[in-house]
Amino acid sequence: MNRSRFISRRQGDWYRFRQLLDRADRLSFSRLGGEEISELSRLLRALSYDLAVVRSRDWGLELERRLNDLVVRGHGIYYRAPPGGLRKVVEFLLTGFPRLLRENHGYFWVSLALFSIPGLIAGVLIALDPSLAERLLSPDVLAQVEAMHSTNERSGGLFTGREVGATGFYVFNNVGIAFRCFATGVLLGVGTAIFLVYNSIVIGAISGYLVARGHAMPFFSFVISHGAFELTAIVVSGAAGLVLGRAMVHPGSRTRLDALRVRGLVAIKLVAGAAAMLFVAAFVEGFWSPSGAPMVAKLAVGSVLWAVVVGYLALAGRTRPPEREGDRP
Amino acid sequence: MTASSNVVSASIDSQVHVETPENVWLSFRVAGPAPRAWAYVIDFFVRGLILLALALLLSLVTPLLGFSALPQGIMLLGMFVVIFLYGCLFEYFWDGRTPGKRAARIRVLKVAGYPISFWDAFLRNLLRSADILPGLYGVGLVAILSTRRMQRLGDLVAGTFVVHEERDVVRGYPPWVHGVPVIPAQERSHAFRPPERTLDLIETFLTRAQRLSPARADEIAHILAGPLRQRLGYWDPEQQHAVAPGWFLLRVLRTFVYPPTESQPGHNVDLPGLPVAPPGSMSRSAPDPHPQAPPTPPQWGQR
Known part of the structure; x- marks a missing residue:
């Protein structure tokens, strides 16, 4: 078969394939009819074969490029990831995320150690000798912190909109921090580690200072509720960063790149879970923590929230779901 | 994968090849x-x-x-x-x-x-x-x-x-071969038919020639035309030596790739190249960079 006979014999299929592609682009693949889908899949194979023929016979770069582009479009439609949807998001948050975290619990404990031990040390030392705090934080910052946490009520009674302002700030600030904490893990995990230790020391120092100045009760009743979500989420995003770092430092039997690719998917899911927790934390921190509720009530609610978070991460998704057909290809 | 395509992929460094489950490879141009x-x-x-x-x-x-x-x-x-x-x-x-x-x-x-x-x-x-x-x-x-x-x-x-992104440009029948006379059989002495890749090379060159300076285009056309003229044993009864190499290449293309059909001399119905969709259905395609492709550079015009 020579080139022009080949083209005139095959171009009907090419034209039809392009029509189907345009339709699939307009309607989305799932709304094509069954016959059209099987036609698309037949044509994809036929065009792949045509492309191979054109290449092996050197029938022209232009022809080759055009066929290549058609097959690329078909390939993209045919092999795209299955569509997501709200159900998958809910499922991930209810079961997928805590399961994944438990599968990778080692990273969580290491991250927890990095985030708690330096802070505990700094906090205890400063609680015993408050003058040490000025070596870590400037007097201005300390005064500001003390002013903020010396009383219980901060929002000034009824709803004023300040709660929303604060919530927006916490989302912007905290989720951003968690994202960066995770991303710098790709640099051999060093970025994540520095980040965890640094924040741990600052938080520990502030807590120790406030305890030493006698503001323990208003401070802890303020932070306990949102801390349940916020501190845990930071540890989780630290764990995600360490997953990346480990893949870089110790890829095991894979190449570094493959290890990063495989572990990266785990890490990003952990971060997504952490981000969801930080969203919850931001609302608690914006509305409940600064409210005028009595400190005892805040401590009680806060304790319940800690139990909820720990229970969620430790237990959610433990029951074995019934096997369903069609879940696996 | 043939040897020549390997050469192409090795020399154009922004091309990346991906093998599909259908056992062909697709080529992509990576963005820098x-x-x-x-x-x-x-x-x-x-x-x-x-x-x-x-x-x-x-x-x-x-x-x-x-x-x-x-x-x-x-x-x-x-x-x-x-x-x-x-x-x-x-x-x-x-x-x-x-x-x-x-x-x-x-x-x-x-x-x-x-x-x-x-x-x-x-x-x-x-x-x-x-x-x-x-x-x-x-x-x-x-x-x-x-x-x-x-x-x-x-x-x-x-x-x-x-x-x-793929440049989804439709280029069927190049308009600039209209009215170009074929080379009659009596003007070529050998029964030689240029191989498809040579013809493709000529077409690629003629498409791009509009972007070259006239002098440079002429120079390249000369390199292509010289050996081809020899293989074809081509002689022009009127002006043997004055024929511009670009014009000669156009006529070669007309003769072997886009011969005028009997029903419509000068207009080829059976479009070689890729399917040209009816107007309006090409929602995704970019506007053709050569809508009505300008005629070949003027210096290649008939004599």
């Missing part, structure tokens, strides 16, 4: 730092515009609400979305394109050549914070320049790469 930086700049302004619009809207609404901190909080939420989720959401819902990438005609794909999933989009955009690190995308640039698929760290981890 320049188009990506351009896309980034456009996205930067789009983000700015979104925030500006949000701020204007909120400033109109604020007097009605009476709370000053409420719009502030909404603004901060908006900033969060625009800064951290802009790339991820656009790339997920627009098949790997942000407005900037769309304008720069580039697209993010999995390295296996299919569209990215939500997790891929999320991952590669979060890792921007690592790519940007020493400032001005230092880490990212080094990664792009040192990987074959020009991937920054985020791409490497997510298993994605950025490619130039």
